[in-house]
Amino acid sequence: MTERPLILITNDDGILAQGIQELTSLMCTLGDVAVVAPDGPRSGMACAISAVTPVRLQPVGPQKQALRRMQCSGTPVDCVKLALEHVTGRKPDILVSGINHGDNASVSMHYSGTIGAVLEGCMKDVPSVGFSLRTRKESCNFLPYRQVVLDTVAYVLERGLPQGVCLNVNFPEVDSQLEGVSVCRMARGNWVEEWESAGGETFRLTGRFVNLEPEAEDTDYWALDHGRASITPLRIDATAYPVLPGLKVLES
Amino acid sequence: MTERPLILITNDDGILAQGIQELTSLMCTLGDVAVVAPDGPRSGMACAISAVTPVRLQPVGPQKQALRRMQCSGTPVDCVKLALEHVTGRKPDILVSGINHGDNASVSMHYSGTIGAVLEGCMKDVPSVGFSLRTRKESCNFLPYRQVVLDTVAYVLERGLPQGVCLNVNFPEVDSQLEGVSVCRMARGNWVEEWESAGGETFRLTGRFVNLEPEAEDTDYWALDHGRASITPLRIDATAYPVLPGLKVLES
Numbered sequence: 277m278t279e280r281p282l283i284l285i286t287n288d289d290g291i292l293a294q295g296i297q298e299l300t301s302l303m304c305t306l307g308d309v310a311v312v313a314p315d316g317p318r319s320g321m322a323c324a325i326s327a328v329t330p331v332r333l334q335p336v337g338p339q340k341q342a343l344r345r346m347q348c349s350g351t352p353v354d355c356v357k358l359a360l361e362h363v364t365g366r367k368p369d370i371l372v373s374g375i376n377h378g379d380n381a382s383v384s385m386h387y388s389g390t391i392g393a394v395l396e397g398c399m400k401d402v403p404s405v406g407f408s409l410r411t412r413k414e415s416c417n418f419l420p421y422r423q424v425v426l427d428t429v430a431y432v433l434e435r436g437l438p439q440g441v442c443l444n445v446n447f448p449e450v451d452s453q454l455e456g457v458s459v460c461r462m463a464r465g466n467w468v469e470e471w472e473s474a475g476g477e478t479f480r481l482t483g484r485f486v487n488l489e490p491e492a493e494d495t496d497y498w499a500l501d502h503g504r505a506s507i508t509p510l511r512i513d514a515t516a517y518p519v520l521p522g523l524k525v526l527e528s
Numbered sequence: 529m530t531e532r533p534l535i536l537i538t539n540d541d542g543i544l545a546q547g548i549q550e551l552t553s554l555m556c557t558l559g560d561v562a563v564v565a566p567d568g569p570r571s572g573m574a575c576a577i578s579a580v581t582p583v584r585l586q587p588v589g590p591q592k593q594a595l596r597r598m599q600c601s602g603t604p605v606d607c608v609k610l611a612l613e614h615v616t617g618r619k620p621d622i623l624v625s626g627i628n629h630g631d632n633a634s635v636s637m638h639y640s641g642t643i644g645a646v647l648e649g650c651m652k653d654v655p656s657v658g659f660s661l662r663t664r665k666e667s668c669n670f671l672p673y674r675q676v677v678l679d680t681v682a683y684v685l686e687r688g689l690p691q692g693v694c695l696n697v698n699f700p701e702v703d704s705q706l707e708g709v710s711v712c713r714m715a716r717g718n719w720v721e722e723w724e725s726a727g728g729e730t731f732r733l734t735g736r737f738v739n740l741e742p743e744a745e746d747t748d749y750w751a752l753d754h755g756r757a758s759i760t761p762l763r764i765d766a767t768a769y770p771v772l773p774g775l776k777v778l779e780s
Contacts, residue, residue, distance in 0.1 A: 317580065319579045319580070320576060320577040320578070320579030320580075321574075321576050322573075322574040322575035322576045322577075322605075322644065323574035323575070323638045323639050324572060324573050324574045324576040324603075324639070325572040325574075325639050325733055326572070326733055327571040327572030327733060328569065328571070328572075330726035330730040330731060330732045331730065331731055331733075332728075332729050332730045332731075333729055333730075333731065334729055351576075353574075353639070354733070357722050357723070357733075358723065358731065361721075361722060361723050362723065362731070383651055383764060385766065386575045386647060386651070386764070386766075387575050387576070387577050387605070392574065395638060399635055399638070399718060399719075400718065427778065428778060431777070431778060437771075438768070438771055440716070440768075441768045441771050443775075456779070456780050457778060457779050457780045458779060459772055459775040459776055459778055459779050460772075461765070461767040461769065461772065462765055462766060462767045464692070464765070466651060466652065467651075469613075470609050470613060471609070471610065471613050471614065474582035476584075477584050477585055477586055478582040478583065478584045478585075479582060479583055479584075479585065479610060479614070480582045480583075481577055481578055481579060481583075481606070481609075507775060507778055508767060509767065509768035509771040509772060509775060510766040510767065510768060511766060511767075511768035511771075512635060512638070513713070513714055513716070514637065514638075514714060514762040514763060514766065515713040515714045515760060515761065515762065515763075516690070516692075516693045516761035516762060516763035517713065519689075519690055519693050519761040519763075520711055520712075520713065520761060523711040523759060523761060524711050525683070526679065526680060526683060526709060526711055526759055527708070527709050527710060527711050528708050528709045
C-alpha cells in the first residue's frame, strides 16, 4: 500500500485568502491535505507566538480524510504548533505556506508570517516550503506559478530537505509565463522611510525596500526583477560561524 | 571633542520591566541613552511588525539629552523602527535590548521580541546586542551580570560588529557569580508538548524545551547549564549556502 502524502497548509493572509485556496486546490492533487490557517489577516507576524492569550482552533466546513480545514485565532506559528499537536495526527510529509500576497524576498522574510510558519515547520523537522507572489492585489492570476509550486513540492516530497533547512519560493507578477526559476541567496537590502503620520502621536507603517546589490545575479531580488521565480534555502541555525573566532576575546 | 556615544535601548517585556531599568542604569554610565520600549509586555513577538494597526509613540517622564524615554504601543521591532526615524535624530552607536526575563538561547531566539529588536537594529546597520536572563521571576538580582553587560557593550562600542551580524547574550541565574563567559553557537533544540487545554476549543501555549545536543560544549545551552554566560553571534542573512548547489536541479 502506498499511503498518500499528508500535506499541512497554512499562511498569514488568513484562511479566506485567494492564495491559500489556490495552494489547497493544487495540493489536493498530490495528497491528503490539512489546512490550519489564521481566521483573518496576520501579515508581518514573523515567528510571533501567542505567549499570553489562549488561542481558539475551529473546524471550517466538512472534515474529510482528503481535506480537513481548521481556523485559528492565533499567529501563523501558532497554527503550525496547533496543527502538529492537535490536528494532523502524524507528522506531515510536507508543510506549505502561502501563496502569500506580497513577496518575502531578501530581509522581508524576517517579518513574514508566511515564512514564520515555514521556519516553525522546519524547527519541528517537517520539510517546509513558503510560496509568495510579488503583488499588491487581493485577487490574482496564480496560473503562471502552478507548475513551479507542483515541481517544488514534488521534489521535496521525494527528496526531503536537509535537517534545519527550509525553502522560501518567491514569484514575480507576470502576465502569462515566468522567465525561469533561479536557486539563489537572499539579497542584502533594507526598508526605509517606514512611517507616515497617522495624526498626533500615532504612526502607520509603510516604507519602501532598497536593494543594496541590484546587480547581483545570484540573489532573489535579481530573479524577481527579471521575471524569474526565486528559490532560496533558509536555515534555522542563525549562528554567524565565521565571526565566532574573532569574538573569543570576550571569553573568560 | 569626544561625543558621548548614543545608546538606544529597547526590550519586549515593556518599559516598566525591571530588566530594562537595570540596563538603562548601566548604559547611562556609558553614554547618552534613548529608551524606546513597548508600553506593556510583548514576549514572543519575534520580528513582528504592526502591518495594519497604527502605533502610538509617547514620551515617558522628563526628556533630557542624557536620558530620553518613550513608550510605544507596537512591537519591539516597531520600537526600533520608530526610534531610528523619529526619536534618536542620528544613528545610534549601539542598540541594546533586554535584559529579558527568560533566556533566548537556541531556537528560542526565533520567537523572541528581545532578539527581534536586535535583528531589526542589525538590519539598519546599528551594532546590536540582546541580553537575556534565564529566569521565571519578574524581580531578579541583576548584579552578577553587570560586568559582562558592560564589557560586551564596551567591546562593541570600540570595535563595532561585522555588517549583518548581531549578538545574543544569555545569562544563567546564579546567586553571586558567573562561572565564566563562552562565545558559542546556537544549540540544536526544540519546544515540545506546547499546548494545554484552556477549555473547549481553546488552548494555552506552554511547553518544554528539549536540547538535542546536551553534551555539546560549544553551544549556548551548555554554557547556561554550566553557570556560564553565552555570547552567540547571529546573522541576518538566513541563506543556507551549503545547500544551494544541490538545489540547482530545480532551476530552469
